[in-house]
Amino acid sequence: MKTFDPVAALALPPDAFVDRRVPKALLLDNGAPTAPDKHWIREHIKQLHWLAALKPNTIGVAKYRDEEREYLEIAVLKLVLRAAPGAARPVELLQLPNGRVDRLVEIVHRAVPYPVLLVTWRGKEPEISMAHKRRSRADAAETVLDGEVIVVRLRGDCADQPVAAFREALALVRQPQTTLYALYQGWLDTLHALRAANVTGEFSLPTSGATATTRRNALEEYQRLNERIAEVHLAANKELQLSRRVELNLELARLRNDRDVVRSRL
Numbered sequence: 001m002k003t004f005d006p007v008a009a010l011a012l013p014p015d016a017f018v019d020r021r022v023p024k025a026l027l028l029d030n031g032a033p034t035a036p037d038k039h040w041i042r043e044h045i046k047q048l049h050w051l052a053a054l055k056p057n058t059i060g061v062a063k064y065r066d067e068e069r070e071y072l073e074i075a076v077l078k079l080v081l082r083a084a085p086g087a088a089r090p091v092e093l094l095q096l097p098n099g100r101v102d103r104l105v106e107i108v109h110r111a112v113p114y115p116v117l118l119v120t121w122r123g124k125e126p127e128i129s130m131a132h133k134r135r136s137r138a139d140a141a142e143t144v145l146d147g148e149v150i151v152v153r154l155r156g157d158c159a160d161q162p163v164a165a166f167r168e169a170l171a172l173v174r175q176p177q178t179t180l181y182a183l184y185q186g187w188l189d190t191l192h193a194l195r196a197a198n199v200t201g202e203f204s205l206p207t208s209g210a211t212a213t214t215r216r217n218a219l220e221e222y223q224r225l226n227e228r229i230a231e232v233h234l235a236a237n238k239e240l241q242l243s244r245r246v247e248l249n250l251e252l253a254r255l256r257n258d259r260d261v262v263r264s265r266l
Contacts, residue, residue, distance in 0.1 A: 004154070004163075004167055005126070006119045006126055006128050006154065006170065007051055007052075007076065007078065007119055009167045009168075009170040009171065010052075010076070010117075010170055010171065010172055011170075011171040011172055011173065012052050012054070012059070012076070012172055013058065013059060013172075015057075015058045015059075016052040016053060016054055016055075016058040016059055016076075017051065017052050018050050018051065018052055018053050019049065019050070019051060020049065020050045021047065021048070021049055021050075022048040022049065022050050022077070024041055024042065024045060024048070026048075026111050026112075027041050027045070027048070027107055027108065027111050028041060028042075030110065030111035031106075031107035031108065031109075031110035031111035032107070032110055033107055037103060037104075037107060040100055040103070040104060041104065041107070044081050044082060044100075044104070045079065045080075045081060045082070045104065046080040046081060046082035047078070047079070047080040048077065048078070048079050048080075048108065049077065049078045049080075050075060050076075050077055051076045051077060051078050051119075052075075052076040053073055053074075053075060053076075054073060054074040054075075054076065054180065054183070055072065055073045055074075055180075056180075059172065060177075061177050061178075061179065061180055061183055062178065062179050062180070063179065063180055064179035064180050064181035064182070068134045068135060068146070069132070069133060069134045069135060069143075069146070069181070070135070071114075071115060071133075071179070071180040071181045071184065072114070072180070073114045073180070074114060074115050074116075074117060074180055074183065074184055075112055075114045075115070075116045075117070076116075076117045076119075077108065077112070077116055077117070077118045077119070078118075078119045078120075078121070079104070079105070079108055079118060079119070079120040079121070080120075080121045081101065081104070081120065081121065081122045101120070101122060102149075102151065105118060105120055105127075105129050105149060105151060106145075106149050109129065109131045109145060109149055110144075110145060113133075113143050114133070114143075115130070115131070115132060115133045115180075115184050116129075116130070116131070117130055117184075117187060118130070125153055125154060125155060126153075126154050127151055127152065127153045127154065128151070128152055128154070128191060129149050129150060129151040129152075130149070130150050130184070130187060130188050130191060131145050131146070131147060131148065131149040131150065132145070132146040132147055132184070132185075132188075133145065133146055134146040150188060150191050150192070150195075152191045152194050152195055152198075154166075161202070161203065162194065162197035162198070162201065162202065162203040165197075165203035166190065166193070166194045166197070166203055169190050169193070169203075169205060170187070170190060175187060175190075189205065189206055189212045189215075190205065192206075192212070192215055192216055192219060193205050193206070193215070195219055196215055196218075196219060196266040199222065199263060199266055200263065200266050214265060215265070215266060218262050218263075218265040218266050219266065221262045222259060222262045222263060222266065225255055225258055225259040225262060226259065228255055229252065229255045229256060229259065232248055232251050232252050232255065233252060235248055236248035236249055236252060
């Protein structure tokens, strides 16, 4: 099985590449890390590299400005995680807790003032994460995350239809070119398309802004239903009263039917 390098799939022009190492002090001093966060930054981040700066003069896409945000640049970063010092297992077998990895990814996005396309390597499988930024309402000179950080893990062989189609769709030339905001949203929609493909088995890009919004809402609802199904299933297995177990199983059936309906919107 052969995975692919997401940065290569972006097919960025040579002028966009920076390739500078980012000191951990950036994350320790920004991104609102807690004391445990700082420990994980020091012990489990091997490298953070600023790979490319996507600006009007490097990729030919115009900047964007409105009342909420100003996109002058998109930063492409690479985060490489490692085992703690003295860990017996090699890095490629390391399995950090998902919650901790997600938190480190979030800190990177918070610490950088520009919208970030982050490629995270945890072992042999890369992840791509993105999150919109906006001006802070408390301080217009500061930027904050605008919504949750969207993460997709690139599992599967490059020959698999969803993965191959996703790889092709990532290329800069396949994305909107009107403004940096439109470009960033295009890449976000591409991530959502892969998230949907992980459910449906087929990769397809949205045909309009409305269909992209419908898919994003459906993905949120699908995730919520999955979490609720897991809760009810666990409760049903533990329930000793027959009548209550019947009620829970009926709820499970309803939830699964609702999930099938939502799946049809993906």
